[in-house]
Amino acid sequence: MLDNSPRFERLPDGPGVGYKPQHFNDLLNEPAPVSWIEVHAENYMGSGGRPLAQLRSLAERFPVSVHGVGLSIGGEGPLDKDHLARLRKLVDWLRPASFSEHLAWSTHGAEFLNDLLPLPYTNDTLKLVCAHIDEVQNTLGTRMLLENPSSYLAFSESTWDETDFLAEVVRRTGCGLLLDVNNVFISATNLGYSPEGYIDAYPLDAVGEIHVGGHDEDTDDNGAALLIDSHGKPVVDPVWQLLCYTLAVTGPRPVLVEWDNDVPDWPVLRAEARRAAEALQPVR
Amino acid sequence: MTVSQSEFRAALLDADRAVPEGLQNPHAGPAGARFSVYRNNVVVSLTEALATAFPLVRKLIGTQTFGQLAGHYVRENPPASPLMMYYGETFPEFLSGFAPLSHIGYLADCARLDLAFRRSYHAADAASLDPAVLQTVPETLMAIRLAPAPSTIVIRSRWPLFDLWRFNNVTDAPKPRAAAQDVLVTRPEFDPAPHLLPHGAALWFDALARGSSLGEAHAETLRKTPDFDLAATLTLSLTTEAFAAPE
Incomplete structure (x- = not known):
């Protein structure tokens, strides 16, 4: 009989890192304090070669979170069945401890736009997102986590606050949430609300994983601060503080350091993981 | 709105x-x-x-x-x-x-070579052919059918494609000659590498990929390129692990 159970039941409530191939040996030789890794699903959908071989080795040692960046859950059109089948194949093979995707869209018709694009929060988009999450959870046979976006603009047609929208998605689909506190900080700055207020209003009971990452600073046409999610630098102090603020309520959770561009050498990324471990220490 | x-x-x-x-x-x-x-x-x-x-x-x-x-x-x-x-x-x-x-x-053609590297990098894994399989009498040898590995790709070019790659990737490599060059990309383990194919060898690979036996592929290739060097091509193919082991 095929063993479909995860190799590791859940992600540990400790620091994890987004896996980059240049850190393969470092992770096997001196991982501490990193206790789990996250991979982008789409990078492991080739037929063979080094990516799959590396992931096979790492999965024996670490709980793995599979993080999709291409499913377009917020897309107006139907989910890409071929892509869903590829995800199913990856999840069946890898048996990850977690699967997560984004509250965003990236596919339009036959085009994949390679960015996490925003959607308005309305009754219509709520229905659409819930139907897509049902389809994902039914196809993969697992509960998924949904990540909050980083927002640069607002939709005049939105009738829901993001936190209420997410809470309703959780209530209707039974999915969990991936809370990206860097995204919260970015959106709150860009759209002019309090990041702590967002956390206070957020359905924290559903949080199965937390992300932190770096961002860039810019300004809009009026000179207002415009933060841009870049995952290309260290996490800034206010985001670490927002993490601590969140953990004080949730208690320990798996915390991932995302660093996808201008990826640093292992000691730098490991130092970020240490900061995540320090943030987790007081709430253990 | x-x-x-x-x-x-x-x-x-x-x-x-x-x-x-x-x-x-x-x-x-x-x-x-x-x-x-x-x-x-x-x-x-x-x-x-x-x-x-x-x-x-x-x-x-x-x-x-x-x-x-x-x-x-x-x-x-x-x-x-x-x-x-x-x-x-x-x-x-x-x-x-x-x-x-x-x-x-x-x-x-240079873009095709870049694409070939990437396809090869992500291609399915396969055990490579044991060269001992070919140590047999000529009659048996010529009846053997060889399957290129999933990561093996042949590119035909009317440009000096291999020289262009080498000149841009290898220190002190000679300038590209004015010649048409076919390139073989193979992936012995995880890293694809390019090799200059002897004259006619691309036809030979093509025939093998279509399921021809070694003898049939050889005859077909010789008809179009009488100077085809089977021994050199076989040696290159085996040392670069271009063929998959029979399933």
Whole structure:
């Protein structure tokens, strides 16, 4: 009989890192304090070669979170069945401890736009997102986590606050949430609300994983601060503080350091993981 | 004011188009530069994906020209799937038809070589053929059917494709000769590598891939290229692990 159970039941409530191939040996030789890794699903959908071989080795040692960046859950059109089948194949093979995707869209018709694009929060988009999450959870046979976006603009047609929208998605689909506190900080700055207020209003009971990452600073046409999610630098102090603020309520959770561009050498990324471990220490 | 994803997408890939009105800053004013973040993300991320995928083309024309070229390509040819590892399948054809670079005739073939590396890198794993299988009497040998490994790719070119690759990747490599060169890409373990194919060998590989026996492939190749060197081609194929072990 095929063993479909995860190799590791859940992600540990400790620091994890987004896996980059240049850190393969470092992770096997001196991982501490990193206790789990996250991979982008789409990078492991080739037929063979080094990516799959590396992931096979790492999965024996670490709980793995599979993080999709291409499913377009917020897309107006139907989910890409071929892509869903590829995800199913990856999840069946890898048996990850977690699967997560984004509250965003990236596919339009036959085009994949390679960015996490925003959607308005309305009754219509709520229905659409819930139907897509049902389809994902039914196809993969697992509960998924949904990540909050980083927002640069607002939709005049939105009738829901993001936190209420997410809470309703959780209530209707039974999915969990991936809370990206860097995204919260970015959106709150860009759209002019309090990041702590967002956390206070957020359905924290559903949080199965937390992300932190770096961002860039810019300004809009009026000179207002415009933060841009870049995952290309260290996490800034206010985001670490927002993490601590969140953990004080949730208690320990798996915390991932995302660093996808201008990826640093292992000691730098490991130092970020240490900061995540320090943030987790007081709430253990 | 609703904004459909069609409107959003149209404005995303066309910087001359107005930003949809239903998109706003926090004071209910126009989104303006805020929308440009998405425009920029899409074009920059796709351009970076192409630059990673086509290192030889980028070296030949320089990073700046490549960036301009990619800007045209990504707007006209956004990916058709979320598998960015395969993005750019139509880039060689695009280069062939791109008038400003038509003076560099070999550019499209260089893009095909870049693509071949990537396909080979992600191809299915397979045990390679044990050369001992070929240590047999000629009659038996010629009846054997060999299957190229999934990671084996042959590219035919009327340009000195192998020399062009080597000149741009190997220190002190000689300048490209004026010659047509076919290239064999194989992946012994995880890293694809290019090899210069002897004259006619591409035909021979093609015949084997179609299921011909060694004898049939040899005869077919000799008809078209009488100087085909089977021994040299076999040696190259075996040392570079071009063939998969029989299943």
